[in-house]
Amino acid sequence: MDGIHDMGGMHGFGKVEPEPNEPVFHAEWEGRTLALNRALGYTGIWTIDQTRYGIERLPPDVYLTSSYYKKWAVRLENLLVEMGLVGADELEAGHALRPGRPLKRKLAAADVPKTLSRGSFARPAQAPTRFKPGDRVRTKNLHPQTHTRLPRYARDRVGTVEAIRGCHVFPDTAALGKGDDPQWLYTVLFDGRELWGESAEPTLKVSIEAFEPYLEPA
Amino acid sequence: MVQDHDNHHDDHHEHGSELSEMQLRVRALETVLAEKGYVDPAALDAIIEAYETKVGPHNGARVVAKAWSDPAFKKALVENASKAVGAFGLMSRVGDHLIAVENTPKLHNMIVCTLCSCYPWEVLGLPPVWYKSAPYRSRAVNDPRGVLADFGVTLPAGTDIRVWDSTAETRFIVLPMRPAGTEGWSEEKLAALVTRDCMIGTGLPKNPKDVS
Numbered sequence: 001m002d003g004i005h006d007m008g009g010m011h012g013f014g015k016v017e018p019e020p021n022e023p024v025f026h027a028e029w030e031g032r033t034l035a036l037n038r039a040l041g042y043t044g045i046w047t048i049d050q051t052r053y054g055i056e057r058l059p060p061d062v063y064l065t066s067s068y069y070k071k072w073a074v075r076l077e078n079l080l081v082e083m084g085l086v087g088a089d090e091l092e093a094g095h096a097l098r099p100g101r102p103l104k105r106k107l108a109a110a111d112v113p114k115t116l117s118r119g120s121f122a123r124p125a126q127a128p129t130r131f132k133p134g135d136r137v138r139t140k141n142l143h144p145q146t147h148t149r150l151p152r153y154a155r156d157r158v159g160t161v162e163a164i165r166g167c168h169v170f171p172d173t174a175a176l177g178k179g180d181d182p183q184w185l186y187t188v189l190f191d192g193r194e195l196w197g198e199s200a201e202p203t204l205k206v207s208i209e210a211f212e213p214y215l216e217p218a
Numbered sequence: 219m220v221q222d223h224d225n226h227h228d229d230h231h232e233h234g235s236e237l238s239e240m241q242l243r244v245r246a247l248e249t250v251l252a253e254k255g256y257v258d259p260a261a262l263d264a265i266i267e268a269y270e271t272k273v274g275p276h277n278g279a280r281v282v283a284k285a286w287s288d289p290a291f292k293k294a295l296v297e298n299a300s301k302a303v304g305a306f307g308l309m310s311r312v313g314d315h316l317i318a319v320e321n322t323p324k325l326h327n328m329i330v331c332t333l334c335s336c337y338p339w340e341v342l343g344l345p346p347v348w349y350k351s352a353p354y355r356s357r358a359v360n361d362p363r364g365v366l367a368d369f370g371v372t373l374p375a376g377t378d379i380r381v382w383d384s385t386a387e388t389r390f391i392v393l394p395m396r397p398a399g400t401e402g403w404s405e406e407k408l409a410a411l412v413t414r415d416c417m418i419g420t421g422l423p424k425n426p427k428d429v430s
Contacts, residue, residue, distance in 0.1 A: 008332030100254030
């Protein structure tokens with residue numbers, strides 16, 4: 001979706017402000033929010049792309065004015081209610097009013113260490129690669145209403161395939177809960193001027209990780 | 219359901235009342251989820267402890283220091299970072315899709331996620347607030363030299379910039395250049411030069427003179 005989350009190349013947000021000696025969490029609830037997200041992810045109720053799409057669907061004003069972990073917390077509430085796992089009345093009450101639904105699995109403290117490493121997003125290929133390193137490709141001018149990982153600034157632009165990264169879960173499909181739909185993934189490199197015109201630094205190069213359905217031969 | 223009063227990027231700037239609003243809200247959410255049997259609060263404690271103590275940029279720093287010290291490891295790292303870092307026995311298995319990108323005198327690499335906050339957690343820990351902020355995500359891809367200036371970093375004019383937008387599940391770590399004047403240094407001493415930001419590409423390693 002062409003949402004506020006797709007920020008690459010936007011103007012007006014000001015300077016980057018690094019915080020010296022930044023703590024891991026700025027408040028206790030941030031850590032709890034991260035942990036709730038991880039623990040619920042472990043139960044298999046949603047994919048990482050469904051959770052990203054959950055953030056993207058926050059109203060733009062909320063997205064821009066909420067801290068990172070506040071977005072996570074609100075997204076959690078929204079997804080849980082949307083999926084019928086929690087009632088809005090229960091969030092209001094601060095207590096369960098009905099028993100929970102059975103889930104595939106539940107994260108125990110003893111299993112936490114093994115959940116710290118990421119799983120693999122690679123999947124068996126359904127077809128041979130369409131492109132190879134060195135190929136010139138044009139990104140499609142796609143504007144789906146739903147989740148996509150092709151940023152706006154890199155649509156309808158010509159670049160070069162630099163590497164094949166394997167066949168991966170396709171976020172555009174997985175975000176809708178419609179399965180893995182594996183697709184080939186490529187690193188595609190663009191000249192800065194192809195993306196930003198004459199105002200770009202002449203030697204700038206920017207790459208995106210592009211799934212095969214985003215690309216066509218140039 | 220959504221109520222917002224805080225318009226700061228980082229919550230430590232929030233007023234106390236707003237902080238407690240989120241504290242209460244998340245506590246209520248956790249209570250509901252625990253009562254419904256979806257989460258175990260002890261597991262949540264363990265997750266938080268791991269991210270506060272075990273996972274962090276000190277892991278990435280050890281990888282970089284080893285790459286600076288051991289040419290065979292550096293070659294393996296650049297060829298397949300997941301495999302090389304996994305074999306290093308740093309911690310539990312790293313993800314399958316880690317990619318190390320090497321800085322040279324002619325090329326400086328910078329990592330961003332313009333769409334959300336993708337970041338190599340296993341080697342760098344949780345991302346800092348600025349990495350997830352609108353200024354960084356918007357400007358890294360079209361004004362990386364300006365972003366570097368925000369960090370007080372100026373690259374030589376002859377050093378080109380390459381930005382990697384993390385738009386899939388591949389994750390990137392920058393392998394910075396080993397500072398001059400560190401000949402004969404141990405891996406441990408070298409690791410002390412490696413900052414989180416130099417592995418994102420928004421910084422350079424520390425000056426060896428500043429590390430005694």
